[in-house]
Amino acid sequence: MRASFLTGYGGDDVMSFGDMPDPIIKDGQALIDVRAAGVNPVELAMRSGGFQRVLPYTFPQVPGFDISGVVREVSGQSPFKVGDEVYARMPNRSPGAYAERAIVPTDLLAKKPSRVSHIEAASLPTVALTAWQAFFERALLNKGDRVLIQAGAGGAGSVAIQLAKRAGAHVTATAGSANQQLLRDLGADVAVDYSQQRFEDFGPYDVVYDGVGGDLIERSILSLAPGGRYVGLVMVADSRAFVSIGLPEAIAKAAAAGIARYEELAASRGAEFHGPLTRPDGAQLAEIAALVDAGAIKPLVTQVFGLDQLAAAYQALATKRTRGKLVVDTTKWA
Numbered sequence: 001m002r003a004s005f006l007t008g009y010g011g012d013d014v015m016s017f018g019d020m021p022d023p024i025i026k027d028g029q030a031l032i033d034v035r036a037a038g039v040n041p042v043e044l045a046m047r048s049g050g051f052q053r054v055l056p057y058t059f060p061q062v063p064g065f066d067i068s069g070v071v072r073e074v075s076g077q078s079p080f081k082v083g084d085e086v087y088a089r090m091p092n093r094s095p096g097a098y099a100e101r102a103i104v105p106t107d108l109l110a111k112k113p114s115r116v117s118h119i120e121a122a123s124l125p126t127v128a129l130t131a132w133q134a135f136f137e138r139a140l141l142n143k144g145d146r147v148l149i150q151a152g153a154g155g156a157g158s159v160a161i162q163l164a165k166r167a168g169a170h171v172t173a174t175a176g177s178a179n180q181q182l183l184r185d186l187g188a189d190v191a192v193d194y195s196q197q198r199f200e201d202f203g204p205y206d207v208v209y210d211g212v213g214g215d216l217i218e219r220s221i222l223s224l225a226p227g228g229r230y231v232g233l234v235m236v237a238d239s240r241a242f243v244s245i246g247l248p249e250a251i252a253k254a255a256a257a258g259i260a261r262y263e264e265l266a267a268s269r270g271a272e273f274h275g276p277l278t279r280p281d282g283a284q285l286a287e288i289a290a291l292v293d294a295g296a297i298k299p300l301v302t303q304v305f306g307l308d309q310l311a312a313a314y315q316a317l318a319t320k321r322t323r324g325k326l327v328v329d330t331t332k333w334a
Contacts, residue, residue: 002019015047030071030073031072037067038066038067039305064095131163136167147207149161153179163291205223240276259273304326304329306329308334
């Protein structure tokens with residue numbers, strides 16, 4: 001099969017395109033003919049080695065987590081059959097989206113939303129599951145909560161705005177000047193131009209969903225109301241997240257030691273700090289697909305790359321100025 005793959009940890013210099021062995025299916029798995037794969041910021045950190053202690057690669061490594069495609073083969077009992085159109089978030093320890101074919105445990109699959117294309121469906125798994133788990137498992141979002149969504153025009157933020165509004169929250173979202181109307185179109189009640197305004201001036205907030213990180217972490221925590229919940233998405237995984245991917249508790253605590261100051265800051269204000277890692281979940285994707293088919297969530301895809309153009313997709317993502325989602329069409333290459 002043809003695939004984009006990494007030859008080691010690094011930057012663009014470790015990226016290659018060519019033939020790879022077809023994956024071998026095992027019991028409880030499905031072999032998927034991949035039609036499209038979504039691109040996610042965490043892959044840049046993984047490529048550089050930022051997660052190698054907890055999620056190591058074996059080279060050559062096909063990266064990528066989000067796929068939409070067609071079932072080619074199924075092993076064992078499964079509600080899915082050959083020919084079904086499906087989408088999935090691949091396991092954290094077993095990426096492999098940027099290829100013509102991929103192996104996925106059947107319990108992580110869901111039927112693709114019928115009203116969208118494979119390109120649009122592939123944009124959803126990670127960002128939709130991240131928002132779902134952040135709001136309903138970590139922050140315990142309530143109707144009427146005041147929510148701040150940092151980077152609302154990005155892939156994660158654009159879905160988070162729609163999901164939070166669906167849950168009955170009052171949504172404030174940040175973006176640059178060019179994306180203010182987009183924030184409103186997505187459903188934000190308040191659009192904040194971070195180049196000219198301070199998001200703190202529109203708070204306090206019950207929940208902050210932070211897809212930016214860095215200097216905004218402390219500012220976001222300080223903008224919370226008492227009892228507020230901060231959810232960070234950028235290199236701030238907490239021990240609970242590391243335990244969820246199989247690390248022993250002692251190792252998980254050591255891996256999350258760097259965020260202790262943020263947890264302490266939140267606690268000092270009577271608030272909570274959460275640093276989740278996205279968990280693949282076929283049942284949740286089925287619920288999300290129903291929302292997409294009902295028109296409650298609309299994918300926002302702004303750039304599509306060929307399978308041999310993953311380096312270009314990563315370069316665009318690294319600018320941190322992309323709008324919506326970037327997707328790789330795995331059926332096309334030069």
